[in-house]
Amino acid sequence: MGASAEQPIIRFERVTKSYDDGETVLKEVSFEIRRGQFYTLLGPSGCGKTTILRLIAGFQEPSSGEIYFDGKVINRVPANERQVNTVFQDYALFPHLDVFENVAFGLRIKRMKQADVENKVLEALRFVNLKGYEKRQITELSGGQRQRVAIARAIVNEPQVLLLDEPLSALDLKLRTEMQYELRELQRRLGITFIFVTHDQEEALAMSDEIFVMKEGTIQQSGTPTDIYDEPINRFVADFIGESNIVAGQMVRDYEVRFAGHTFECVDGGFRPDEPVEIVIRPEDLEITPPESGKLVVKVDSQLFRGVHYEIIGYDDAGNEWMVHSTKRATVGERVGLGFDPEAIHVMRFGETEEEFDRRLLAYEESANER
Numbered sequence: 001m002g003a004s005a006e007q008p009i010i011r012f013e014r015v016t017k018s019y020d021d022g023e024t025v026l027k028e029v030s031f032e033i034r035r036g037q038f039y040t041l042l043g044p045s046g047c048g049k050t051t052i053l054r055l056i057a058g059f060q061e062p063s064s065g066e067i068y069f070d071g072k073v074i075n076r077v078p079a080n081e082r083q084v085n086t087v088f089q090d091y092a093l094f095p096h097l098d099v100f101e102n103v104a105f106g107l108r109i110k111r112m113k114q115a116d117v118e119n120k121v122l123e124a125l126r127f128v129n130l131k132g133y134e135k136r137q138i139t140e141l142s143g144g145q146r147q148r149v150a151i152a153r154a155i156v157n158e159p160q161v162l163l164l165d166e167p168l169s170a171l172d173l174k175l176r177t178e179m180q181y182e183l184r185e186l187q188r189r190l191g192i193t194f195i196f197v198t199h200d201q202e203e204a205l206a207m208s209d210e211i212f213v214m215k216e217g218t219i220q221q222s223g224t225p226t227d228i229y230d231e232p233i234n235r236f237v238a239d240f241i242g243e244s245n246i247v248a249g250q251m252v253r254d255y256e257v258r259f260a261g262h263t264f265e266c267v268d269g270g271f272r273p274d275e276p277v278e279i280v281i282r283p284e285d286l287e288i289t290p291p292e293s294g295k296l297v298v299k300v301d302s303q304l305f306r307g308v309h310y311e312i313i314g315y316d317d318a319g320n321e322w323m324v325h326s327t328k329r330a331t332v333g334e335r336v337g338l339g340f341d342p343e344a345i346h347v348m349r350f351g352e353t354e355e356e357f358d359r360r361l362l363a364y365e366e367s368a369n370e371r
């Protein structure tokens with residue numbers, strides 16, 4: 001496989017970062033970033049996303065571990081010698097300079113010739129659809145336009161990697177959605193690596209080639225948006241990415257799982273017999289049926305219309321809560337059946353890490369091939 005055989009542009013090897021106050025905010029984090037892809041670091045506030053960006057940018061040094069860029073250790077390479085640029089959350093534009101001079105700033109520091117500065121700045125502004133805005137003052141721009149100036153200022157330096165720290169968080173929802181499309185499109189046109197930080201899971205799912213889901217200084221799971229959405233490896237990831245029904249269960253044997261007082265066919269294996277597990281079923285994978293044809297029966301507790309679907313909450317006889325997204329409505333207080341396919345049941349081992357998950361899956365697939 002050509003792409004995966006290629007050397008990653010960035011690699012973290014067991015990188016730990018502790019601050020002077022003793023707090024360890026990154027714990028032996030290892031990952032690879034491939035060229036030309038859109039990556040997202042996703043996780044709740046304080047989990048260490050910005051710290052990873054700062055380490056890549058060179059604003060901070062790791063306490064231990066190695067950071068590689070193009071195969072070379074860059075732990076102590078100063079920020080201005082790295083082929084990386086950052087777009088900050090507050091854009092950090094210079095209010096006393098016009099659009100042109102904001103974008104030109106980095107090139108002026110490098111003492112580039114005026115004619116080259118002009119060419120490059122105009123090209124960068126064209127890229128972000130701001131041609132003709134050169135003489136505008138920053139204060140005369142909308143939030144979305146400021147955002148684009150910040151991006152133009154970063155890409156004018158032709159970095160190999162662009163770091164974006166929650167760049168859309170200051171925008172209203174509509175503009176934010178527009179800018180998501182624009183950023184994704186820009187990344188494709190430029191063909192450089194983007195590493196984007198957000199705590200918004202929908203944004204991460206919409207934009208990324210690959211997502212790293214973080215919690216308390218560790219990467220819980222990495223994968224494509226569909227991998228992470230469809231096969232969350234633990235409760236934290238399932239809960240953080242989209243809405244989920246998560247209930248306790250037991251793996252009876254391969255392809256057979258027990259929860260909510262019943263045994264169901266499923267598509268998972270590789271567990272110990274009777275191993276306790278957690279079950280995830282997405283609300284959109286459940287359908288409302290007559291009680292007699294449901295795999296489970298729930299009593300409807302509440303219903304909300306969400307525009308495209310009804311969000312129905314019900315409780316089964318074992319007391320588990322189930323959320324259903326359905327185009328059909330139900331009646332509060334009535335008993336309805338829940339239908340779902342074996343594929344809709346995602347089985348997770350308690351507290352399994354990503355490496356353990358991968359090892360288990362590999363061992364299971366190998367043993368299945370031998371059978």
Ligand SMILES: Nc1ncnc2c1ncn2[C@@H]1O[C@H](COP(=O)(O)OP(=O)(O)OP(=O)(O)O)[C@@H](O)[C@H]1O
Nearest residue numbers: 019021023025044045046047048049050051052199
């Ligand atoms: N200079 C510092 N000194 C001490 N602790 C710090 C410093 N910078 C960050 N931290 C701590 O490191 C942890 C991780 O911070 P970081 O900014 O990486 O998180 P984050 O995931 O980007 O959060 P947010 O989404 O809120 O920006 C936090 O607990 C924070 O308080």
